[in-house]
Amino acid sequence: MPRLNRVHLLAAAAMTAAVAVGSSTLGPVRSGVDEEPADVPVANQSDGDEMQAWIDDTIAGMSLEEKVGQIFVTYAYGPSADSAHPDNVTEFGVETPAEVVQRYHLGGVIYFNWTDSFEDPVQVAGLSNGLQEAALSSGAEIPLMISTDQEQGIVTRFREPATQLPGSMALGAGRNRDDARTAAAITGQELRAVGINQDFAPVADVNVNPANPVIGVRSFSSDPALVSELVTAQVEGYQDSAVRELTVSSAIKHFPGHGDTNQDSHDAMPEIDHTREEWEELDAPPFAAAIAAGADTVMTGHILMPELDDSGLPATLSPTVLTGLLRDQLGFEGVISTDSLQMQGVRNEVADERIPVLALQAGADQLLMPQYLDVAVDAVLAAVESGELTESRIEESVRRVLAMKWQRGVISDPLVDVDRVAEFVGNADHLAAAQQITDHTTIAMRNDAGLLPADAPASALVTGPDTTALAALADSLSQRGVQVRQHLTSASPTAAEIDEAVGAAAEHDMTIALTNAAWNESRAGQRELVRSLAGSDASLIAVATRDPYDAAYVEEATTWLATHSIGAQAMESLTRVVLGEIAPVGTLPVTVPAPDDPDTASYPFGHGLTWSVTG
Structure with a gap:
């Protein structure tokens, strides 16, 4: 399918922005799930001081290996923390998920269906508690960020009986800010009920290429104003609640924007030829809006944008993109997570042992799913030993990861009540809200x-x-x-x-x-x-x-x-x-x-x- 003319799209975006944002359905937020949203936690100076004191004290007691472990997130095979699985032995040199966490001092674990992480809600909650107990009983005794990709729609890991909600483009069709916020709030509450505290969602990409093989309906719209409004609503839904322990960290993706490609970065390195002006008009607004809304995490994309950085490095490994654009221009102070480092979009260009080092030099904080975890960890340790990376640079990322854990209530309340899972997951109110939202799409x-x-x-x-x-x-x-x-x-x-x-x-x-x-x-x-x-x-x-x-x-x-x-x-x-x-x-x-x-x-x-x- 041919791509729409970019000049036409930019003009259309300018004309429709006022209509999209001014729509009566895109008005003040009313969740329907949490009627009294609170500010993001750590909203006052005393809380912030307490957090910083804890972070300082924690880092002071950590070994270099423990600090490096905090920046890695990977999967492990098995439905429980103590389940022996041959693939754990093959990939990580140990038998159980708990041993993977302890051996590498992991900062996070990500769940997939193909790792047997999802069988039923009570099982998922037990797995989460077991992994948290493994983290708390070893090394620096820091609880985990436990994550998944629950975008809803075509990317859904936590399936029925969990509440299934419309994906992004369906919500874009509904054009209802309340619906987008409520969908995220329900998703976040059900994830947190089973111990998942970070959701790699929502997608902030503006899908202007109808032939896009990897984004498509995962995007809210081809209009940056509409995407910005709905991404903001979802960040609020995931993160803002009167009860912090009912929230999850949101991760907007895939920076600097994956919406105008006809290649899948899982298989190849997409190249997007947007000029700097086009990027600022088309791709950047949803990320800027989500950052202003307080998004905890931004996930990078394995894409080339030569007009933004002509070094030939994908965005995940580009200091110009991650530090220059994301940190300095857009003012993002939270956690930068890479997309999966197993994707060919990055591995085709750079050796596995160089990827984590270059990602850290670029400004990343969470290194997601390296192809060979031991190789990646050893590469970062060797880079610190050689002086290519400083220990203080590692500590910068550890500080951001620990701050996210504190702000999301993971430090204070890492375990979940298995006996209460059914109160949240797929409850009658959530199911009714899901159908009502879907009726609008x-x-x-x-x-x-x-x-x-x-x-x-x-x-x-x-x-x-x-x-x-x-x-x-x-x-x-x-x-x-x-x-x-x-x-x-x-x-x-x-x-x-x-x-x-x-x-x-x-x-x-x-x-x-x-x-x-x-x-x-x-x-x-x-x-x-x-x-x-x-x-x-x-x-x-x-x-x-x-x-x-x-x-x-x-x-x-x-x-x-x-x-x-x-x-x-x-x-x-x-x-x-x-x-x-x-x-x-x-x-x-x-x-x-x-x-x-x-x-x-x-x-x-x-x-x-x-x-x-x-x-």
Whole structure:
């Protein structure tokens, strides 16, 4: 897919900024979860003095190895702190997660599904407590930052029964500051209930490239003003609460901005050709807004921006970017975390033993997931020994990490009450709020034939490439008495699959075809499926369940909706819109360009149909 013209985007951003920020839904924050938000902890001088005294005393008693350990964050395999796992032996030389923490004096641990960190909420809470006890019983006896990537939407580690909420672009479609804040507050409370105290979210990237393979719907919008407003709301939701122990540190990402690339930094080094002026107008505002809101952490991106730094170093390793722009220009005083140091975007350019040293020289404080932890730790120790890094430079980062732990209440209250996990995780209030928020995010892009809203049909065919979405949509329709047939296709349906779907559609009163990134050439078969259904006698409703760009590729379909999600809440909201139980109120947070002419908008920013409903 071609990239939108940047001049057009900057002009559009300037014109829409006042509309986006001035919208009545982007007004004063009302959480609905925490009605009396407090200032960020350590808001008075006496608290600050107490924190600084503790930090000074703690650092004075730490060995160099313990100081270096505080700046590293990695994963460990196993559902409990004492679970022996062969991959721990292979990667870290010890058997259990607790031993990984103790051997390397880690400052933090990050949870993933593939490390068996998430089985159920009570298990996660037990794992967190076990790791904290391991940290508190060894070395400098400092509790851990325990983190994960719970952006919601397509990047969700903590799954059901945890509350599932709309991802960023869905919230951008809703354009509701209260909803964005509440979503973050719920997410943060549920994470903290199981011992996770740092969330690598929200995404502050402005997604101006429809072909972006790694950001896309993880971004709130292509408009920097809208991204700034919603990022700020989420930082507040994660971090501001009358009860500090119900908050988590937010980490805005991926500085200096990953929104205008057609490469994935997990696999390669993306290069973004924004000028300094374009960066300041397009990429920088959300980061500046989040910093002003008090974000604890900024995560770096493994990207090249030659107009910002012509050294050839990725942003993660660039003093010009991290110190010159982030620290000096934007005034960020918190913790700078690298993105995963296992990503090829940084490893393709620099040897593993050099990456942590260069990242520290650039200004990073948390070094996330080096490919070989022992090599990385030894490299930093050797750099201090040789004088390439000073111990005082290490201490600068340790001070920031310790301050974050203090401010987030990790030092005072590192353990969680396992018996109270169910009070927070997936509770009835959270689930109801999640559905209400999701109801604000569905976009009606086309309704040329006036098909919507529709009466409940006797029967419906639901087809598409995602088992989760089909099952959830079928369940929602079935609850309303509709006889539903599910027709699962491959990511790019074959001619045989398409023929089968067209035949099945003829036997049903309504057909709902779900697409997922059909704009991608590797999934072009989805377009043919929708096109064939539109050319049949089927009463067709096409739904873009990920990027809204799909709608521009099949003009033959005259009814298009967008949900930005395949989750159960999104499918319930879709059903409510289709059957006239609620009106669609979402509007496009991005411009949808014509497939063959990126300067022409098939659907402009802010587009969204609505209609009145009764009952």
